[in-house]
Amino acid sequence: MLRLQLGSADLCRVRFADRLHPVGIALLAGQWLRDPTVAAMAPTLAERAVAAEGTAAAQAATAILRHLLPDRGRLPDFVTPFAGLESVEAGLEAIRATPARRVRAEVTMAYADTPASLLRRRFAAADPEVLDLFGGAVQTWFDTVLEPHWAELLSAYRQQVTSASQRLARHGLAALFAGLHPGIRWREPVLEIRTWWDGDLPGTGHGVILLPSPLAGPRPRVLVEQGYPILLVYPVVMPARDAPADDDALGRLLGVTRALVLRRLAADGGLTTTLLSRASGVSLSSASEHATALRAAGLVASEREGGAVRHHLTVLGAELLGAGRPVERDAPESF
Numbered sequence: 001m002l003r004l005q006l007g008s009a010d011l012c013r014v015r016f017a018d019r020l021h022p023v024g025i026a027l028l029a030g031q032w033l034r035d036p037t038v039a040a041m042a043p044t045l046a047e048r049a050v051a052a053e054g055t056a057a058a059q060a061a062t063a064i065l066r067h068l069l070p071d072r073g074r075l076p077d078f079v080t081p082f083a084g085l086e087s088v089e090a091g092l093e094a095i096r097a098t099p100a101r102r103v104r105a106e107v108t109m110a111y112a113d114t115p116a117s118l119l120r121r122r123f124a125a126a127d128p129e130v131l132d133l134f135g136g137a138v139q140t141w142f143d144t145v146l147e148p149h150w151a152e153l154l155s156a157y158r159q160q161v162t163s164a165s166q167r168l169a170r171h172g173l174a175a176l177f178a179g180l181h182p183g184i185r186w187r188e189p190v191l192e193i194r195t196w197w198d199g200d201l202p203g204t205g206h207g208v209i210l211l212p213s214p215l216a217g218p219r220p221r222v223l224v225e226q227g228y229p230i231l232l233v234y235p236v237v238m239p240a241r242d243a244p245a246d247d248d249a250l251g252r253l254l255g256v257t258r259a260l261v262l263r264r265l266a267a268d269g270g271l272t273t274t275l276l277s278r279a280s281g282v283s284l285s286s287a288s289e290h291a292t293a294l295r296a297a298g299l300v301a302s303e304r305e306g307g308a309v310r311h312h313l314t315v316l317g318a319e320l321l322g323a324g325r326p327v328e329r330d331a332p333e334s335f
Helices: 022-032 036-041 043-053 056-068 090-094 098-109 118-124 127-171 175-178 249-254 256-266 273-280 284-296 316-320
Strands: 002-005 014-016 184-186 188-195 199-204 208-213 219-224 232-234 300-305 306-312
Touching: 014 127, 022 056, 022 127, 036 043, 043 127, 056 118, 056 127, 090 127, 098 118, 098 208, 118 127, 127 175, 127 208, 127 256, 127 284, 175 184, 249 256, 256 273, 256 284, 256 306, 256 316, 273 284, 273 306, 284 300, 284 306, 306 316
Parallel strands: 002 199, 014 208, 208 232
Antiparallel strands: 002 188, 184 188, 219 232, 300 306
16 A cells, blocks of 8 residues: 655646556557556557567567566556657657666566566666667557557547546545445555555655546556655546537537536446446546436436446436437436
8 A cells, every 4th residue: 555645746746647648558559458457448559459469570579578577567667758748769769768766676676576688687777778678669569550540549538638627626635536436445545555565655746647548547646846846646447339429419418527428328238337438438526427417317217126226328328319219217216
């Protein structure tokens, strides 16, 4: 358990990342898309990774990355830099600019339980040739696996940020933290995070940057560097490929996330709040909130099934989507 004691300077600067980091996301994807739990959160990307690894270039890139980086757990911090948001090339340039002493310390720590090899020793020594080899593998892997889905990932990211921002605006910072991920808990003034390492740390005074990603792995990931904001990357489910585009009329009418929730109910024929949360890529509390709003508008009906509540489209909801008439159901019950 990592415990971050956040002061007022950090809490006043809690914000979302401007955009996804191409290199950081590529490395997380390369590490975790072969994990069944994570693959289930981004199935189209997992399928793409399997298909892409049938090519010689992608096979070579995958082999290099899997040899140089840990299979699980914490990555060396320098390979997911704050700089380089603009492109893969910019991110790789930031990695190459890392001082050799830092590379050696972080790679040595990452290799604590990994057998030594010549290539790993050269990587730990910040050998320029091996760093170039590593960079080429990252570029190939990004181009082959992520680039065809990058717009989809960006759209999913914007949906997550919109939903979380609405929760912050309506319910405050404590509710925002509570709805991010089950492994994140706010106990004022401490943010507890079940991540890959333990410790008790003060904030940096530069705030907290939040980054939801279906490729984070099964646990949240934290990067703490003095002089920088704390970076908190947390797992979310990637919405299905039929998620609405940014210029979708229904999204403008209902809000992007609420329109996505309505579409997921139409596609799956009714979902419990938990399943709706996973299918839409939002937190459980957010899924419940969206279902309540849609029910109040007459677009969704809800009924109890044991200890769960299952949500269905109403006739009005189906007509709004043009999805046809669903089975008539009784009036919705309260939670």
